[in-house]
Amino acid sequence: MTTRQAGLRERKKQATRVALREAALRLALERGPDDVRVDDIAEAAGVSPRTYNNYFSSREQAIVAAVTAEREARVAAAVTARPAGTGLAEAVIDAIVEHYTDPGEHGRDALLMITTRPALREAFIGATTAIERPLAEAIHERLGETGRHTARVLAASVAAAVRVALEDWVRPGSASGGLVVVSGSLPDLLRGALAPLAPALDAADQRHTRPDRSPAS
Amino acid sequence: MTTRQAGLRERKKQATRVALREAALRLALERGPDDVRVDDIAEAAGVSPRTYNNYFSSREQAIVAAVTAEREARVAAAVTARPAGTGLAEAVIDAIVEHYTDPGEHGRDALLMITTRPALREAFIGATTAIERPLAEAIHERLGETGRHTARVLAASVAAAVRVALEDWVRPGSASGGLVVVSGSLPDLLRGALAPLAPALDAADQRHTRPDRSPAS
């Protein structure tokens, strides 16, 4: 076995997954997302329509995945990579802002299309949940063995905050009523949404640094 | 117009919604959830199948809604109802624990069925998102006008934490590897999951009480 522990099977699976999502995005950009049939995507990726559905459970999911894929892992890796002295809040927030600001290798036109069509918007927003697991592991590593549940909760909260920021970013315009006019730059929105969680992140960090009492009264 | 501003239209809509979800749950309990067709639910509620789909976008959603409905509003109301002196974290956590522990008017057999079938489990877990909006408004009222965005983020985080707790609660058993053996009582799980967020909730509360510096650096 020369290729690490990867295994042919796993590599093929990833290849199929990538082929499917790339095909989905390309076709959606070419013809417009409403003129892409599942069969087309499957054919372009060289698999049967049924197999397509083994990888993605909706067309929107496949298209969006081409943009959001691997962001999760990169963010988690970035969190792990911050120097150990860095506070947890700073590490997490910086990692997120950094990797969400980068539009990925796919151009802005993809994001434009996604943020324009409601169905794609929803899938895009829903994709935020995917960072929970890797992020939880990254936080868990920093907190040590005691903080496993805490790590999951914090990761889920961070994901939720990111989702809120993306909702604001993606939202059409402000209400004509003159109230909410948020739509700043994405980094600002992210920092703004994550800021309220900083106390929780740092508190967990402190508790790990000097473990004392349990949280229950 | 005798009935407040409710309007006949709105009342009929709610009645249909209730009829649909109650019918969905009743039929699912009677025959088992896999032997209930959408047409059956629609017929039992006295509407067309197409109308059913104007209210719920999946069968699971309708069944689960019968159990989770109005929890959202009750929790939000409970948060608002706590005396103003109470800390935000305490108010929110107590309100949630109180209303999620109560199994609602529908018996435990409904919950048993839901937590048994994977598809229903997922819908049940997914329903947690529904408290975000009312909870955000409740928190917003406590924080004052400055904290609108903060309130949304905190509400989303709380909902995420609740989801984590429910996932643990619903999860079959522990892994045979001997690691994670969580499954305590639901109240304990909820408090455990919400505890890490307490610092964030209280920090927001403090800031509103005496507004001073910004959270950065």
Next chain:
DNA sequence: ACGCAAACTTGCGTGTACGCAACTTTTGTC
């Protein structure tokens, strides 16, 4: 090298979600 077991793919069938356009009910206005 061989062969078995597990994992993945595929075709088929069923039940479903949802856009669309016609029709009915409710609401506010004169």
Next chain:
DNA sequence: GACAAAAGTTGCGTACACGCAAGTTTGCGT
């Protein structure tokens, strides 16, 4: 009280998600 606009309901047609069981590929022990 009548009417026009708004909101809701319904049938139809299309595309889709997914369980199931058969066929194919990969992994691994011998």
